[in-house]
Amino acid sequence: xxxxxxxxxxxxxxxxxxxxxxxxxxxxxxxxxxxxxxxxxxxxxxxxxxxxxxxxxxxxxxxxxxxxxxxxxxxxxxxxxxxxxxxxxxxxxxxxxxxxxxxxxxxxxxxxxxxxxxxxxxxxxxxxxxxxxxxxxxxxxxxxxxxxxxxxxxxxxxxxxxxxxxxxxxxxxxxxxxxxxxxxxxxxxxxxxxxxxxxxxxxxxxxxxxxxxxxxxxxxxxxxxxxxxxxxxxxxxxxxxxxxxxxxxxxxxxxxxxxxxxxxxxxxxxxxxxxxxxxxx
Amino acid sequence: xxxxxxxxxxxxxxxxxxxxxxxxxxxxxxxxxxxxxxxxxxxxxxxxxxxxxxxxxxxxxxxxxxxxxxxxxxxxxxxxxxxxxxxxxxxxxxxxxxxxxxxxxxxxxxxxxxxxxxxxxxxxxxxxxxxxxxxxxxxxxxxxxxxxxxxxxxxxxxxxxxxxxxxxxxxxxxxxxxxxxxxxxxxxxxxxxxxxxxxxxxxxxxxxxxxxxxxxxxx
Numbered sequence: 001x002x003x004x005x006x007x008x009x010x011x012x013x014x015x016x017x018x019x020x021x022x023x024x025x026x027x028x029x030x031x032x033x034x035x036x037x038x039x040x041x042x043x044x045x046x047x048x049x050x051x052x053x054x055x056x057x058x059x060x061x062x063x064x065x066x067x068x069x070x071x072x073x074x075x076x077x078x079x080x081x082x083x084x085x086x087x088x089x090x091x092x093x094x095x096x097x098x099x100x101x102x103x104x105x106x107x108x109x110x111x112x113x114x115x116x117x118x119x120x121x122x123x124x125x126x127x128x129x130x131x132x133x134x135x136x137x138x139x140x141x142x143x144x145x146x147x148x149x150x151x152x153x154x155x156x157x158x159x160x161x162x163x164x165x166x167x168x169x170x171x172x173x174x175x176x177x178x179x180x181x182x183x184x185x186x187x188x189x190x191x192x193x194x195x196x197x198x199x200x201x202x203x204x205x206x207x208x209x210x211x212x213x214x215x216x217x218x219x220x221x222x223x224x225x226x227x228x229x230x231x232x233x234x235x236x237x238x239x240x241x242x243x244x245x246x247x248x249x250x251x252x253x254x255x256x257x258x259x260x261x262x263x264x265x266x267x268x269x270x271x272x273x274x275x276x277x278x279x280x281x
Numbered sequence: 282x283x284x285x286x287x288x289x290x291x292x293x294x295x296x297x298x299x300x301x302x303x304x305x306x307x308x309x310x311x312x313x314x315x316x317x318x319x320x321x322x323x324x325x326x327x328x329x330x331x332x333x334x335x336x337x338x339x340x341x342x343x344x345x346x347x348x349x350x351x352x353x354x355x356x357x358x359x360x361x362x363x364x365x366x367x368x369x370x371x372x373x374x375x376x377x378x379x380x381x382x383x384x385x386x387x388x389x390x391x392x393x394x395x396x397x398x399x400x401x402x403x404x405x406x407x408x409x410x411x412x413x414x415x416x417x418x419x420x421x422x423x424x425x426x427x428x429x430x431x432x433x434x435x436x437x438x439x440x441x442x443x444x445x446x447x448x449x450x451x452x453x454x455x456x457x458x459x460x461x462x463x464x465x466x467x468x469x470x471x472x473x474x475x476x477x478x479x480x481x482x483x484x485x486x487x488x489x490x491x492x493x494x495x496x497x498x499x500x
Binding site: 007009035036046049114117118136208213239244255 | 329331345347353394438441442444478481486
């Protein structure tokens with residue numbers, strides 16, 4: 001829904017003449033009617049099945065409900081930020097490994113990156129939840145969700161960082177080499193600071209994936225937003241209303257993060273690198 | 282457990298699981314692909330309400346967490362008088378998510394074409410249908426190869442939400458949880474599933490890259 005989308009959309013059509021304008025108005029009214037009928041049918045279905053009854057919605061007026069959901073939301077934020085931070089560090093390390101020029105290190109980093117990118121985060125969560133305890137390692141539910149989510153994100157972030165590094169003009173490396181800087185110095189003093197700046201909007205948009213991944217926290221019974229919602233459901237016996245409200249909260253949060261990354265991207269003049277990031281879960 | 286033991290005991294289950302994952306991925310991606318085209322048509326149509334519906338659809342399903350959507354399909358819809366099978370629920374969730382991202386891929390494919398080309402096409406007298414058929418669609422499809430490959434892989438990873446409901450046969454993630462709750466099987470069952478996923482992803486990525494190299498438009 002960004003601005004450049006609209007311009008291309010509108011460019012497809014010539015300025016309409018009177019006939020086309022009339023046709024557009026007719027089609028617009030018909031489609032409006034269809035949309036209204038669609039919404040009406042959904043509301044009717046809610047009404048028919050009794051899901052609009054006050055008992056399913058009135059507890060949303062209680063402050064205690066929102067305090068409890070707020071706690072869950074805070075849990076989600078904590079996990080998401082922790083995972084994000086770990087993934088940042090891991091992602092940079094993996095990227096450095098992959099671009100190090102040392103063959104074995106490159107291969108290992110590449111395998112790790114491909115592994116984390118190619119495996120569902122749910123599988124990683126089951127690894128921390130079911131497999132690790134078998135080796136006698138005790139972990140709190142917080143880390144059982146934070147670590148797998150971080151690992152899953154690190155593979156993608158490594159590729160995002162690599163794209164950032166590649167976006168720094170080659171001439172700079174050549175210039176730095178010619179004045180006698182070592183490879184390490186070039187990476188840390190010249191390339192990396194610029195690359196990190198370039199990928200800031202992409203990193204923000206990656207946060208969406210992290211937030212989505214944390215929703216599986218109920219598997220390890222960590223009290224995040226979804227887990228607390230499940231508690232509410234048993235308390236008030238109101239399944240439909242709670243799940244819909246929770247879904248809307250997640251959608252709004254992720255939408256806000258996306259919009260933030262778009263606006264930062266526009267302000268910095270840096271595109272969002274998403275070739276590696278279509279990960280809808 | 283050694284790898285021989287795991288494979289002897291659960292080998293046929295793994296075979297069924299990887300086939301299930303592949304099948305769900307293939308069906309999910311194909312349906313999502315078609316749906317994405319339809320959504321994209323809505324989004325570029327000159328009719329405002331349809332554009333809005335398309336945009337809203339994409340914003341909802343690219344931002345909703347997969348598990349949350351699955352839970353709604355499985356637990357909330359029956360209360361609204363719509364009872365779906367578990368597997369159908371998983372497929373519905375996967376398709377809704379994937380189609381939203383697919384439409385985003387098409388939109389950015391269309392956007393890379395640039396307004397100038399459309400103006401040029403119009404100035405040499407091509408009509409709307411010709412512009413779409415000869416200028417927009419070929420370029421949008423060609424630049425969508427790589428994002429669509431990523432979407433195919435992402436679709437496969439998303440089918441892992443199938444582990445949250447009882448499926449028969451199970452898919453790869455659900456199987457790991459099944460094996461580990463029945464026996465102390467250690468790290469192996471996890472790695473077999475992970476290898477199946479990552480291996481498939483690498484192969485798909487390789488094919489996608491090869492196609493992309495062939496059809497990519499150098500600008």
